Ligand SMILES: Cc1cc2nc3c(=O)[nH]c(=O)nc-3n(C[C@H](O)[C@H](O)[C@H](O)COP(=O)(O)OP(=O)(O)OC[C@H]3O[C@@H](n4cnc5c(N)ncnc54)[C@H](O)[C@@H]3O)c2cc1C
Ligand SMILES: *[C@@H]1O[C@H](CO)[C@@H](O)[C@H](O)[C@H]1NC(C)=O
Ligand SMILES: *[C@@H]1O[C@H](CO)[C@@H](O)[C@H](O)[C@H]1NC(C)=O
Ligand SMILES: *[C@@H]1O[C@H](CO)[C@@H](O)[C@H](O)[C@H]1NC(C)=O
C-alpha cells in the first residue's frame with residue numbers, strides 16, 4: 001500500500017478521535033507510515049512566511065541551521081502585497097510600504113541586493129497630488145483644523161520624552177512592573193495629560209488598522225509608534241527603489257525553495273510538542289521533539305524539528321493544530337484585534353491626482369468613527385485608487401465580512417460623489433484587487449495589561465521548545481519585528497542548536 005494512503009488513513013483516524021475530544025493519536029506520527037521523502041528533519045520548523053517568518057528563516061539559515069518554513073498561502077510575504085498592473089507593468093504596493101533606516105533593515109535588503117531609497121524622494125515633480133478631507137458617512141468635505149508644522153514637531157518631542165521613560169519598550173512589550181498607570185490610560189487621556197494634541201492626526205494616519213486610537217491603552221500606541229518610528233519622521237522612511245516590495249519575498253522564496261526550506265500552500269494539521277522544556281512527550285524521538293503533520297500540495301508530510309517558531313497571529317482559534325496547553329490557551333484567549341482591509345479600485349470618479357482622507361466634522365481631532373474608510377489615495381497607475389478600511393477592536397477574530405467591507409467602501413465613495421458633483425463623477429466603482437488583513441493588531445485590554453499580561457505572554461518564549469515572533473509579539477511594523485526577532489527571539493532559538 002502506498003505510504004501516503006496509509007498516512008491518509010491514519011490521519012482520518014486522528015480526525016475522528018479529535019472530534020471526540022481525545023488527544024492526537026500518536027500512531028499518526030509513526031515514522032514507518034511515511035516514506036523517506038515525506039519525512040523532513042530540520043533544526044527549526046517555522047510557521048508562517050510573512051515578515052517575521054521569512055526574516056527568521058534567512059537569519060537561521062545564515063547561521064548554518066536547517067529550517068523549514070510552512071506557509072499556508074502560495075507565496076511568501078504575508079501583509080506585503082504587490083499588485084502588478086497588467087496594462088503598464090507598474091507595481092503597486094498595497095500592503096507594507098516603508099521601513100525604518102536602521103541596520104537590521106538595510107543589512108537585510110543588502111543581503112538580497114535590493115536597493116532602497118528614501119520614500120518619496122523619487123516622486124515625479126510634474127505630478128502634484130492634492131489632498132481633501134471627507135466624511136465618508138455623509139460625503140461632505142470636512143474642514144480639519146491642522147496644527148502648524150512647528151506645533152506637530154513640538155508635540156512629537158513631548159511624546160518622545162514620554163517614550164524615553166520606558167526604554168525597554170523600544171525592544172518589545174517589556175513593561176515596568178508594576179505597570180505604570182500612564183501606559184494603560186486611554187490614549188486620548190494621555191494626549192491631554194501631556195499636551196500631545198498636535199501629533200494625534202499624524203499618528204492616526206501612520207498606523208491605520210489599530211482600532212480607535214483614543215480609547216485604546218496608551219501602550220498599544222507606544223508599541224507601534226516607538227522612538228525608532230518617531231525618529232524616522234524627520235530622517236525619512238525607506239522603500240524599495242523599484243517600488244516593488246514583494247521583490248524581497250520573491251528572492252527569499254527562490255533561496256528557500258532551492259534549499260528545500262519552504263513548503264507553500266501548506267498547513268500543519270496536528271502536532272506534538274513536549275509538555276515542558278525537559279520532558280519529551282514523543283516516545284519516538286528526543287533530539288527532534290517537535291513533530292508536525294503537514295498537509296502539502298504533494299501529500300502529507302511528517303516534520304521532525306528540534307525547535308518550533310510560530311509567527312502567525314496568536315489567537316487560539318488559529319492555533320488549534322499546535323495542541324495548546326490550557327495555560328497557553330488562557331493567555332492567548334485574552335487577545336483582541338481589529339480588522340484592516342486594502343483594495344485597488346477603478347472607475348471611482350475621483351480625479352487621479354486627488355487623495356482623500358477620512359475625517360469627521362465634530363469628533364476629537366476630526367478622527368472618524370470605525371468601522372469605516374481611512375482614506376483613498378491615487379495609485380501610481382493613473383485611473384486607479386487604493387482604499388484603506390478598518391473596523392474597531394473586538395474579541396471577534398473577523399470583525400466584518402468581506403462582502404460588508406466591500407459594500408461599505410463602494411457606498412462611501414458614492415456618498416462623496418453624490419455630495420460633491422463638481423469634484424467627482426458619478427460612477428460605479430469596481431474592485432481590481434481586494435485584500436483582507438484581518439485579524440490585525442492583536443493586543444491586550446488595559447485591565448489585562450495592568451495585571452501583567454505581556455510578562456505572562458513573553459514568559460511562553462522558549463517553553464515547550466516553542467518560540468514566537470511576528471506582529472502579535474512586537475507590533476505591526478516590519479522593522480521592529482526584525483529587530484525584536486534578531487535581538488530577543490533568535491538568540492533563544494539558537495541556544496543549544
Ligand atoms: C495594508 C498594510 C500596510 C502595512 N504597511 C506597513 C509598512 O509600511 N511598514 C511596516 O513596517 N509595516 C506595515 N504593515 C504592518 C505589517 O503587518 C507588518 O510589517 C508585518 O508584515 C507583520 O508581519 P508578521 O510576520 O507578523 O505577519 P505576516 O506578514 O502577515 O505573516 C504571517 C504569515 O503567516 C501565514 N499564515 C497564517 N496562518 C498560517 C497557518 N495556519 N499556517 C501557515 N502559515 C500561516 C500568512 O499567510 C502570512 O504569510 C502593514 C500592514 C498592512 C496590512
Ligand atoms: C498554491 O495554490 C494556488 C491555488 O490553488 C495555486 O494557484 C498555486 O499555483 C499554488 N502554488 C504552489 C507553489 O503550490
Ligand atoms: C540611511 O541613513 C544613513 C545615515 O544613518 C544614510 O547615510 C543613508 O543614506 C540612509 N539610507 C538611505 C537609503 O537613504
Ligand atoms: C517633468 O516635466 C519636464 C518638462 O516637461 C520634463 O522634462 C521631465 O522629464 C518631467 N519629469 C518627469 C519625471 O516626468
Ligand SMILES: *[C@@H]1O[C@H](CO)[C@@H](O)[C@H](O)[C@H]1NC(C)=O
Pocket residue numbers: 141142143
Ligand atoms: C471651511 O472653512 C472655510 C474657511 O474658513 C469656509 O469658507 C468653509 O465654508 C468651511 N467649509 C465647511 C464644510 O465647513
Ligand SMILES: *[C@@H]1O[C@H](CO)[C@@H](O)[C@H](O)[C@H]1NC(C)=O
Pocket residue numbers: 084089090091242244246247248250251
Ligand atoms: C516586481 O517584483 C516581482 C517579484 O520580484 C517580479 O515578479 C516582478 O517582475 C517585478 N515587477 C516590476 C515591474 O518590477
Ligand SMILES: *[C@@H]1O[C@H](CO)[C@@H](O)[C@H](O)[C@H]1NC(C)=O
Pocket residue numbers: 041284285286287288304
Ligand atoms: C530522532 O530523529 C533523528 C533525526 O531524524 C534520528 O537521527 C534519530 O535516530 C531519532 N532518534 C530516535 C530515538 O528515534
Ligand SMILES: *[C@@H]1O[C@H](CO)[C@@H](O)[C@H](O)[C@H]1NC(C)=O
Pocket residue numbers: 348349350351352425
Ligand atoms: C469625469 O467625466 C468626464 C466626462 O466624461 C471625464 O472627462 C473625466 O475624465 C472624468 N473624471 C474622472 C475623475 O473620472
Ligand SMILES: *[C@@H]1O[C@H](CO)[C@@H](O)[C@H](O)[C@H]1NC(C)=O
Pocket residue numbers: 277461462463464492495
Ligand atoms: C525553557 O527554556 C527556555 C529557553 O531555553 C527558557 O527561557 C525558559 O526559562 C525555560 N523554562 C523553564 C521552566 O525552565
